[in-house]
Amino acid sequence: NSGTWLQCFYASHGYECYSSTRCLFNSTELQDIEFIRSYYYNKIEHVRFSSDVGRFVGYTEFGIKEAEYWNKDQAILAQMRAQKETYCQHNTDLWYANVLSKSVKPSVRLHSTMAPGYHHPAMLVCSVYDFYPKLIKVSWLRNGQETTSDITSTEEFANGDWLYQVHSHLEYMTLCLPGQSDHVCPLLDNSTVRSDPSAQAVNSDLCPSFLLWLQLTDFSLNNHNIPYSQLSL
Known part of the structure; x- marks a missing residue:
């Protein structure tokens, strides 16, 4: 410091x-x-x-x-x-x-978006806003197990008001075979989420957050802007 x-x-x-x-x-x-x-x-x-x-x-x-x-x-x-x-x-x-010694619990927004070259939503974005202190980890769980592939994340960057934000992207086109379903959700870990019981509700709200069901021509996540609170499918 x-x-x-x-x-x-x-x-x-x-x-x-x-x-x-x-x-x-x-x-x-x-x-x-x-x-x-x-x-x-x-x-x-x-x-x-x-x-x-x-x-x-x-x-x-x-x-x-x-x-x-x-x-x-x-x-x-x-x-x-x-x-x-x-x-x-x-x-x-x-x-x-x-x-x-102060901390601010994060707010989270989860939505789907198109990856370059795709005509359907093919990427999940977990945007974590307005948290302090800076250090935070965003993980993705697939059927309860952490997945480490097809993930890109930004560095934590400052808002200019002591608070930070970070964005994590998960490509889900390769997660499921046609007709297969997966439970996929982001999981946050920082000092606020660990120590503040009210902040732990962020993870309980997100996980399990939605059921990802891919078919050959029909995508259940066809909305490009889905708040995490609405992703209990």
């Missing part, structure tokens, strides 16, 4: 230089926290202070000179070293309490 604070300095032709402050952490314990202050000029980081190193390090000719100058000032070094506790540890407590 990380938190970033950005300070910009303006010039008439744009941003000339700026500094960023970052806190890298795995817990609220001081030994699991790193404080980093970076200074940039024309988008290039030229000097950095890291609490793990305990001093400034320069990355350009000018940055090396700045680091040498600041490292001679014990008052500046003491002030920067203290930021790990006074700035980072203080804020990690707030981030864990107000953001990182």
Whole structure:
């Protein structure tokens, strides 16, 4: 996890230089926290202070000179070293309490669509929206057993409001022989679904979600836009 604070300095032709402050952490314990202050000029980081190193390090000719100058000032070094506790540890407590410990259960939409080259719906799409935290797994079950073939999934990507979405596609043209029926359903797994009993209803609503029955010329899923709540056939 990380938190970033950005300070910009303006010039008439744009941003000339700026500094960023970052806190890298795995817990609220001081030994699991790193404080980093970076200074940039024309988008290039030229000097950095890291609490793990305990001093400034320069990355350009000018940055090396700045680091040498600041490292001679014990008052500046003491002030920067203290930021790990006074700035980072203080804020990690707030981030864990107000953001990182929170979760939002996903909403799910299941529908059929056409795969390229087909004239009938030939692909199931499970769209998972508005969940937090980011990590989630979408699996597909066929007759109660997980299937791993004919599946493509997107990466989790951000909505821009702390929430995420992901989409998983299952090609079902090859699942059934004519006259054969299969129970097919998606299954979600993330920390919200595991820990929140009300969120587990998402999976119970989806699975078993529908009976897939394919015949040579007649497809039971001929609607290109079927909400998962209506797929109990």
